[in-house]
Amino acid sequence: VPSPFPRDLLNVQTLTAARQLLGARLVRHDRSGRRAGRIVEVEAYIGQDDLACHARFGRTGRNSVMFGPPGVAYVYLVYGMYDCLNVVTEPIDQPAAVLIRAVEPIEGIPAMRQARSDRIAGATKTWDEARRRRETNRVSNLPATALASGPGLVCAAFAITRADDGRDLCAFESPLRLERAPEAELDVPISSGPRVGIAYAAEPWRSKPWRLWISGNPAVPRRGGVRHLAGAVSEPDRL
DNA sequence: GCAAAGATTTGCT
DNA sequence: GCAAATCTTTGCC
Numbered sequence: 001v002p003s004p005f006p007r008d009l010l011n012v013q014t015l016t017a018a019r020q021l022l023g024a025r026l027v028r029h030d031r032s033g034r035r036a037g038r039i040v041e042v043e044a045y046i047g048q049d050d051l052a053c054h055a056r057f058g059r060t061g062r063n064s065v066m067f068g069p070p071g072v073a074y075v076y077l078v079y080g081m082y083d084c085l086n087v088v089t090e091p092i093d094q095p096a097a098v099l100i101r102a103v104e105p106i107e108g109i110p111a112m113r114q115a116r117s118d119r120i121a122g123a124t125k126t127w128d129e130a131r132r133r134r135e136t137n138r139v140s141n142l143p144a145t146a147l148a149s150g151p152g153l154v155c156a157a158f159a160i161t162r163a164d165d166g167r168d169l170c171a172f173e174s175p176l177r178l179e180r181a182p183e184a185e186l187d188v189p190i191s192s193g194p195r196v197g198i199a200y201a202a203e204p205w206r207s208k209p210w211r212l213w214i215s216g217n218p219a220v221p222r223r224g225g226v227r228h229l230a231g232a233v234s235e236p237d238r239l
Numbered sequence: 240g241c242a243a244a245g246a247t248t249t250g251c252t
Numbered sequence: 253g254c255a256a257a258t259c260t261t262t263g264c265c
Contacts, residue, residue, distance in 0.1 A: 043246070052246070054261095062261065080259035082247050099246055123258090138249095152247050197246050 002027075005178035007170045010070035010089045014044045014096040017070070017089040018212050023181035023188060026085075026103050028158045030175055032115070035108030035158055037148055038181075041101040041213040041220045043195045045086070047094060050208075052201035055095035066095040071170035071178075075155070075162050081123065082152030085160050087169060087178070101196075101211070103148040104219035105157070112147045112157040113139050119156045145219040189215040196223065 002025070009020045021039050028035040045053035054063040054076070065074045066088055074086040074097050086097035105112055120135040121127065139147075148157040155161070160176065169178045192209040199206065213220045 045246070054246080057262070060261075076246085077258095077260060079245060079247050079257085081257065084246060086246085101246085150247070195246070200245080 002179040004172035005071070005170050005180055007069075007071040010087060010170070011091055012089070014046045014089045014098060015210065015212075017087075018042045018044045018098045018210075019190065021087060021098055021100075021178070022190060022212060022214055023185045025106070025179040025181070026100065026154070026158065027177050027179055028108070028160070028175065030159065032111035032159075033108055035105075035111050036179075037103035037105045037107075037158075038185075038214075038219075039100055039102075040104050040217040041211070043099040043101055044089075044096070044210040044212070045099065046096045046210070047090075050096075050201075051205045052195060052198035052208075053096070059095070063095065065166050066097050067093055068166075071168060073160075073164050073167045073169050073176065075160060075165040077162060078152070083155040083161050084151045085155055085158075085164075099151055100154050101151045102213070102217075102219050102221060103154050103157070104217060105144045105147050109144050109147065112144075113142075115159045116142075116147060116153070116156050143218075149219050149221045191215045 005024055010017045021042055024039050025036050026039055047053060048055050050056065055066050059067050062076055065072055068088060069092050070089050072088045074088050075083055078084050085100045088097050090096045116139045117136040121132050124131060148154045164176050167176055168174055169176065171177060190212055192212050194207050194209060195211045
């Protein structure tokens with residue numbers, strides 16, 4: 001029987017919270033029914049000192065949710081196109097969050113495919129039948145493990161938008177929420193490495209191994225065609 | 240008020 | 253392997 005994700009597990013140092021989130025379930029309830037998946041890849045963004053974190057400029061309109069209580073969704077738009085889901089961590093006034101980078105679909109896979117296809121139509125100003133058909137065909141041929149294997153794809157598959165910014169993910173009745181990992185999955189092997197897409201950040205932040213993933217999970221994207229080897233990466237510090 | 244860049248993904252070469 | 257798509261946010265004038 002599923003249990004809600006305890007807020008206390010997020011009211012801690014962000015790398016500890018990130019580790020707790022690996023294996024947890026991301027759950028969406030809406031008209032399409034129940035969608036659920038296993039969180040398999042995350043990144044930690046930790047406070048104003050972290051020069052890769054959105055909080056590095058202090059509180060702004062976009063990032064204000066990060067300054068609030070843990071267990072709340074921080075959803076922002078990246079590159080003008082893609083929504084990204086974060087889980088706020090640490091106590092109030094300590095701006096930090098965990099970016100959900102990849103989810104392995106478990107329930108509601110047809111709804112995820114539909115949502116992935118719909119995203120093209122939604123993003124296209126002029127409704128283009130041929131373009132939409134191509135996208136539907138492409139998505140229908142993807143393995144389930146590829147449906148949410150990227151931060152923008154997680155939001156597409158689970159129909160998460162900035163309307164979900166500030167939503168409480170620890171409330172069991174929430175239409176978008178977290179559920180605890182089954183006990184049998186609590187001790188899976190974890191790998192870590194540098195965060196993606198933050199080349200603008202100065203050292204040491206650029207190289208901090210604050211990306212965590214479940215070793216060998218098929219839904220974790222293989223960046224650069226290089227296979228993730230557990231022995232080839234360093235341990236995250238401050239865990 | 241405006242220029243620049245970004246926690247991405249896709250398709251074409 | 254690279255560039256396009258696309259728009260919010262920030263920072264500086």
